Amino acid sequence: MDDKFQKLMQEKKRFLIPALIFLLVFYFMLPLSLIFLPEAMNGTSFVAGITWGWLYAFLQLPMTWIMVWAYHIKSKRFDRLVEEIKQEELS
Amino acid sequence: MNLTYFLFFICIIVCTLIITYWAAKRSKTTNRFYTAAGSLTGFQNGMAIAGDFISAASFLGIVGTIAINGYDGFLYSIGFLVSYLIVLFLIAEPVHRLGTYSLGDVICSRFPGDNMRWLMAIGAFTISILYMIPQLVASGFLLRLLLDIDYSISVVIIGGLMTIYVVFGGMVATSWVQIVKTVVLMSGTFMLSLIVFSNFNWNTADLIERVKEGTPLGGEFFLPGHLFENPVEFLSLQLALIFGTAGLPHILIRLFTVRNTLEVRRSLISSTWIIGLFYLMTLILGLGTVALLGYHTMIEADPTGNLAAPLLAKEVGGDFLLAFISAIAFTTIVAVVAGLVISATTAFSHDIYHHIIKKGKSTEKEQLRAARWTALGIGLISTLFALRLETINVTFLVSMTFIVAAASNFPVLLLTIYWRRFNQIGAISGMASGLAASLILVVLGPHIMNPDGGWIAREAVISLHNPGIIAIPIGFLGAYLGTVFSPKQSQTEAEFRRFFKKSQTGIESRGDSA
Numbered sequence: 001m002d003d004k005f006q007k008l009m010q011e012k013k014r015f016l017i018p019a020l021i022f023l024l025v026f027y028f029m030l031p032l033s034l035i036f037l038p039e040a041m042n043g044t045s046f047v048a049g050i051t052w053g054w055l056y057a058f059l060q061l062p063m064t065w066i067m068v069w070a071y072h073i074k075s076k077r078f079d080r081l082v083e084e085i086k087q088e089e090l091s
Numbered sequence: 092m093n094l095t096y097f098l099f100f101i102c103i104i105v106c107t108l109i110i111t112y113w114a115a116k117r118s119k120t121t122n123r124f125y126t127a128a129g130s131l132t133g134f135q136n137g138m139a140i141a142g143d144f145i146s147a148a149s150f151l152g153i154v155g156t157i158a159i160n161g162y163d164g165f166l167y168s169i170g171f172l173v174s175y176l177i178v179l180f181l182i183a184e185p186v187h188r189l190g191t192y193s194l195g196d197v198i199c200s201r202f203p204g205d206n207m208r209w210l211m212a213i214g215a216f217t218i219s220i221l222y223m224i225p226q227l228v229a230s231g232f233l234l235r236l237l238l239d240i241d242y243s244i245s246v247v248i249i250g251g252l253m254t255i256y257v258v259f260g261g262m263v264a265t266s267w268v269q270i271v272k273t274v275v276l277m278s279g280t281f282m283l284s285l286i287v288f289s290n291f292n293w294n295t296a297d298l299i300e301r302v303k304e305g306t307p308l309g310g311e312f313f314l315p316g317h318l319f320e321n322p323v324e325f326l327s328l329q330l331a332l333i334f335g336t337a338g339l340p341h342i343l344i345r346l347f348t349v350r351n352t353l354e355v356r357r358s359l360i361s362s363t364w365i366i367g368l369f370y371l372m373t374l375i376l377g378l379g380t381v382a383l384l385g386y387h388t389m390i391e392a393d394p395t396g397n398l399a400a401p402l403l404a405k406e407v408g409g410d411f412l413l414a415f416i417s418a419i420a421f422t423t424i425v426a427v428v429a430g431l432v433i434s435a436t437t438a439f440s441h442d443i444y445h446h447i448i449k450k451g452k453s454t455e456k457e458q459l460r461a462a463r464w465t466a467l468g469i470g471l472i473s474t475l476f477a478l479r480l481e482t483i484n485v486t487f488l489v490s491m492t493f494i495v496a497a498a499s500n501f502p503v504l505l506l507t508i509y510w511r512r513f514n515q516i517g518a519i520s521g522m523a524s525g526l527a528a529s530l531i532l533v534v535l536g537p538h539i540m541n542p543d544g545g546w547i548a549r550e551a552v553i554s555l556h557n558p559g560i561i562a563i564p565i566g567f568l569g570a571y572l573g574t575v576f577s578p579k580q581s582q583t584e585a586e587f588r589r590f591f592k593k594s595q596t597g598i599e600s601r602g603d604s605a
């Protein structure tokens with residue numbers, strides 16, 4: 001029965017560790033780029049009238065929503081695995 | 092106070108009291124009192140989490156901060172939102188699976204014992220009270236400004252209401268007051284944002300042009316650098332914001348109010364949507380204030396910018412809209428402080444009274460009575476404190492709460508759930524060093540030590556307003572060193588595996604297999 005649990009944890013790690021790294025990098029790159037690259041961030045981006053600074057700040061919102069949603073989708077699979085472990089535990 | 096205001100306020104007070112009455116009939120067991128018996132759906136809980144989280148400081152403060160500082164003001168709200176990802180990925184599901192009523196339950200499921208429980212209870216209690224007092228003080232000023240009622244009367248009204256909700260209705264009433272608050276707050280700000288846009292014929296470029304005319308910063312308004320000149324300060328704040336939420340007891344205990352982890356995830360999905368959309372609207376309101384009123388009118392009314400949203404409402408919608416927005420601000424305050432009362436109550440009556448004093452043997456009836464008396468006591472004491480603190484500036488306590496949470500509760504929770512070698516001594520030293528570091532750093536910092544007007548009139552030893560960048564590593568380091576230098580492993584490998592499995596799957600394995 002521990003094999004299944006190992007598998008669950010591996011799958012969780014495979015999703016969560018990259019997701020966390022991405023999230024922290026994406027989040028902290030905003031203050032860091034504002035500190036170290038102020039000129040570039042104040043330049044106009046490909047969206048007319050919006051600087052890179054604003055664009056990047058706005059992108060944090062969809063980033064959060066997409067990550068939450070991706071985790072939700074992934075978790076359905078995790079829940080199935082948990083259910084299987086439970087079944088084995090009972091039998 | 093004219094009739095419109097009066098009617099709005101009476102309406103809100105009556106509605107929330109009806110909710111409380113209805114909830115009181117349903118709060119007859121401890122399970123109901125502390126967690127609404129897990130009866131909320133994910134979406135309802137998501138609204139309640141947003142209602143618990145968005146304080147009047149967010150609603151009024153961030154609109155004002157954006158109106159004054161432009162871009163940098165908006166960055167504040169980003170941190171608040173992204174912090175929910177940390178909660179969802181690392182903390183939310185294990186907390187739901189391991190705890191029953193409090194964060195003490197979560198930690199004690201790995202490290203049982205009175206010492207650990209004391210520490211968690213004191214931590215949760217301190218954070219909730221530290222957060223509640225400035226909210227109450229701010230609410231007193233706010234109602235005085237908006238409605239022209241005396242500071243003490245406003246504090247007594249809000250303190251009284253929050254106490255009534257929690258004493259009689261427990262978590263059920265608190266949750267529903269918070270849900271109502273979220274609905275009212277979101278629809279109010281949405282309406283106001285639409286009105287702002289309609290004033291510019293739905294043309295964003297027009298709005299931006301007018302903002303540039305309205306602010307003394309001109310085009311600079313849209314560029315970063317007006318609020319945070321010091322890069323270290325800026326990073327430090329971002330650090331406290333993103334890790335703070337994962338250590339806030341009043342938010343985390345809301346995760347016990349749903350049935351299973353699927354609903355936990357749904358709660359956090361809904362709350363991130365609500366909070367994200369809300370902060371987008373505060374941006375519109377902040378810009379709208381500068382564009383329609385101009386910087387100077389706003390600063391004349393209140394130099395902190397806290398009155399930006401109400402002034403904007405008055406400008407675009409007259410007295411009626413102002414009354415409506417004031418009523419929203421009022422609901423916002425009572426919903427947040429009620430959430431803090433219940434969190435402090437749980438820490439005291441469940442952890443300290445039931446588990447430590449009564450050794451977990453008090454009856455259902457005793458527990459419920461203890462919880463109600465505790466809530467009454469906490470409500471009374473914090474109201475009295477808020478009344479005494481009228482002349483003292485306590486707003487720094489709000490940002491301190493996030494630092495304390497991120498430096499003490501968050502490391503201990505995270506390491507308890509995931510670190511195999513972590514032990515009780517590590518948990519205690521982590522909690523203590525995080526708490527001590529944040530308190531000492533704030534006392535040595537410019538909030539307290541300030542040549543003009545500080546409590547200690549001297550140059551600050553540490554120049555950071557937000558010492559998170561020092562305090563958070565100290566919390567983690569304390570936990571690590573405590574673990575490494577403690578003499579023996581308090582837990583066997585098998586015990587950890589059993590605990591870890593429960594935290595990840597909710598399955599309680601029997602001793603044999605693990």
